[in-house]
Amino acid sequence: MTLRKMALLAQQIPRWFSSINLRSFINATRFTKRFPRPGKTLLNGFCALPQLSSDNYFLQWGYKTYRTSSLWNSSQSTNSSGQESNSAQSTLLPAVSEQTEKTQKIPSFDSELSLEELDDLPALSPLQLISEEEAIQITADPPLPPASFTLQDYVDHSETLQKLVLLGVDLSKIEKHPDAANLLLRLDFEKDIKQILLFLKDLGLEDNQLGTFLTKNYAIFSEDLENLKIRVAYLQSKNFSKAEIAQMVRNAPFLLSFSVERLDNRLGFFQKELELSVKKTRDLVVRLPRLLTGSLEPVKENMKVYRLELGFKRNEIQHMITKIPKMLTANKRKLTETFDYVHNVMNIPHHIIVKFPQVFNTKLLKVKERHLFLAYLGRAQYDPAKPNYISLDKLVSIPDAVF
Numbered sequence: 419m420t421l422r423k424m425a426l427l428a429q430q431i432p433r434w435f436s437s438i439n440l441r442s443f444i445n446a447t448r449f450t451k452r453f454p455r456p457g458k459t460l461l462n463g464f465c466a467l468p469q470l471s472s473d474n475y476f477l478q479w480g481y482k483t484y485r486t487s488s489l490w491n492s493s494q495s496t497n498s499s500g501q502e503s504n505s506a507q508s509t510l511l512p513a514v515s516e517q518t519e520k521t522q523k524i525p526s527f528d529s530e531l532s533l534e535e536l537d538d539l540p541a542l543s544p545l546q547l548i549s550e551e552e553a554i555q556i557t558a559d560p561p562l563p564p565a566s567f568t569l570q571d572y573v574d575h576s577e578t579l580q581k582l583v584l585l586g587v588d589l590s591k592i593e594k595h596p597d598a599a600n601l602l603l604r605l606d607f608e609k610d611i612k613q614i615l616l617f618l619k620d621l622g623l624e625d626n627q628l629g630t631f632l633t634k635n636y637a638i639f640s641e642d643l644e645n646l647k648i649r650v651a652y653l654q655s656k657n658f659s660k661a662e663i664a665q666m667v668r669n670a671p672f673l674l675s676f677s678v679e680r681l682d683n684r685l686g687f688f689q690k691e692l693e694l695s696v697k698k699t700r701d702l703v704v705r706l707p708r709l710l711t712g713s714l715e716p717v718k719e720n721m722k723v724y725r726l727e728l729g730f731k732r733n734e735i736q737h738m739i740t741k742i743p744k745m746l747t748a749n750k751r752k753l754t755e756t757f758d759y760v761h762n763v764m765n766i767p768h769h770i771i772v773k774f775p776q777v778f779n780t781k782l783l784k785v786k787e788r789h790l791f792l793a794y795l796g797r798a799q800y801d802p803a804k805p806n807y808i809s810l811d812k813l814v815s816i817p818d819a820v821f
Contacts, residue, residue, distance in 0.1 A: 578607040585615075586629020587636075598636050605639055613643055621650065622664025635671035645677075652678045656685065657696075662704045670707035684710045691721065693732065698740055706743035717746045720753065728757050730768060738775035745778055756782050764789055766800050766810065774810035788813055788821060 579602060583589065593599045605611055615628065623631060632638070638646070653663050667673055673681075688709065689699040703709050709717070724730045730738070739745050745753075756778055760766050771777065777785065792798040792808060799806045800813075812821075 576603065578602060578605050578611060581607050582611075582632065585632065586626070588629070588633045591633055592636050601640060602636065610639055614639055614641075614646075617643060617646060618667075621667060622660060623668065627668060631668065631671050635675060637675060638671075641675060646674050649674050649676070649678055649681065652681060656700065658700065658704070662700075666704060666707035666710075670711050672711045673707055676711060681710060684714075687714065691717075692736055692739065694736065694740070702740060702743055706746070709743070709746065712747065716750075719750060720746055720748065723750055723753055727754060730772070734768065734772045737772055738778075742775045742779050745775060748778060752782070753778060756780075756785070759785065760810075764798070764800060770800065770802075770810065774814075777810050777814055780814040785814060 579589065582602070592602065618628060618631065619625075650663060653666075654660075658666070685699060685703065688694065688702060689696065692699075692702075694702065721735070724735045724738075725732070757771070759782060760771060760777055761768070789798060792813075797806060797808060800808055800810065802809070
């Protein structure tokens, strides 16, 4: 039993010596800022060879230590006491004078020692002492805030945010939406944003228009570029020109965020509901592209108001909305109040209102003031068949001084 214990102990001794030598090496490197210059003598007679890089030097230094201890241990377990002396001498590291000779070749670390042998080395401690000189030379960037209510705290750390600011993007508006702010912080400018910008430029947006567009539709960065191209191709298939598409995208930044199916359904709705031709439908959405992106409820409600409450015929409604598309999305209360004053107070019939629908796009207060002024002068005459006729167009469009 005693002999077995001694045999096991003999097997452990080489591992202990190897661990001790490697740990000595690690401790030495912790206290040095960098590897010494070539030719400088190190601990225990180690010499940094001029032709070796820092990484190779580390590996060969570790190899020397491992090799020395391994050979010594093998001599201990196999040879007699007389052979120990010869083996120890044969494993001594060469002297400094001998190392200057470049005839010796250092064995390859990879062929003799696996990097897995270093896994058991103790980890570097964050509490490790360093010299005052080394401490002075340490530079650290200010920490990135883990959370913030503003993107301003991240601009100095993010190249993406810096370039978006140069493009004119208003980050103060985007940061009101936490999901949008988080999206921008995760994006890489070269990989995720640059290709979208080039696509928008090819579409017809100018440099000074990109900032406003991206401030409103920052979500376009989450869109697949191929899907954006497909939507543009669909509009082109409906005979929208490149200039018209660019105009629509500028005035309705979310246009390209909608699928082809939705765009097709919207165009079909207006053509069917308003009974417009294909050309008139196309002209309508070019002039007011948010008809394709906004809710349809106001449109449906206003169509009922024109027919049921205000008493306009379908062809009259078609004429008015093709001239003033905003009438489809105007406030219902404003429409009814304007019509009531123009029709019942100013005594203007439906067929004249149809000819000048811009009256619905004018502030009611302005209409009232000018009508009262004409009535005071005795000039409030809106019948084209009578003398001193004042058209609704002049009533609402000319400047105050001219009026």
